[in-house]
Amino acid sequence: MSVQENSESSQPAPYGYTATGRIRKKPLKSSVRVPEPNRYEASRNTNVRFINCSACYKDFSYQFDPHRAVWKHLQHFASKDPKHEEARDTFKKEERKEKSRIHAANCRARNVRKAKRVSAQFAAKAKIQRNLRRAGEFSEENLKKLLEEKMVEWDIEN
Numbered sequence: 001m002s003v004q005e006n007s008e009s010s011q012p013a014p015y016g017y018t019a020t021g022r023i024r025k026k027p028l029k030s031s032v033r034v035p036e037p038n039r040y041e042a043s044r045n046t047n048v049r050f051i052n053c054s055a056c057y058k059d060f061s062y063q064f065d066p067h068r069a070v071w072k073h074l075q076h077f078a079s080k081d082p083k084h085e086e087a088r089d090t091f092k093k094e095e096r097k098e099k100s101r102i103h104a105a106n107c108r109a110r111n112v113r114k115a116k117r118v119s120a121q122f123a124a125k126a127k128i129q130r131n132l133r134r135a136g137e138f139s140e141e142n143l144k145k146l147l148e149e150k151m152v153e154w155d156i157e158n
């Protein structure tokens with residue numbers, strides 16, 4: 001390894017490298033835009049929101065799955081009591097809203113990952129190309145093989 005390579009690799013690169021292999025001075029816009037709250041939202045457990053009956057206030061928090069227990073309770077009493085029927089309909093609506101909210105959050109997370117993957121692939125390709133050329137072993141075949149290996153690694157880590 002040459003001296004130049006040594007000093008290059010020992011420099012800290014908290015934001016990674018650019019497509020041309022330089023140390024990135026600022027974080028990528030796409031990495032800034034990944035908001036933490038989204039991740040929290042996506043993984044938030046809906047079950048904790050329904051731990052008692054909103055019609056008779058019966059407590060189900062001791063149950064293994066309070067959400068399911070409240071639902072069963074509401075289903076059972078809906079045909080007997082209009083208050084419970086109303087509570088069941090509200091429960092249904094809330095649940096539908098929650099589901100679509102989680103779905104949207106998951107879609108956002110998936111898109112962010114996709115964008116990250118594309119940029120990682122781009123950076124990896126440039127780096128592999130450079131290294132192969134340096135070593136005098138460049139061929140499309142080698143590039144493709146190494147890039148595929150690299151992306152398998154990336155998929156495991158991300």
Ligand SMILES: [Zn+2]
Pocket residue numbers: 053054055056057058073077084
């Ligand atoms: Zn009840």
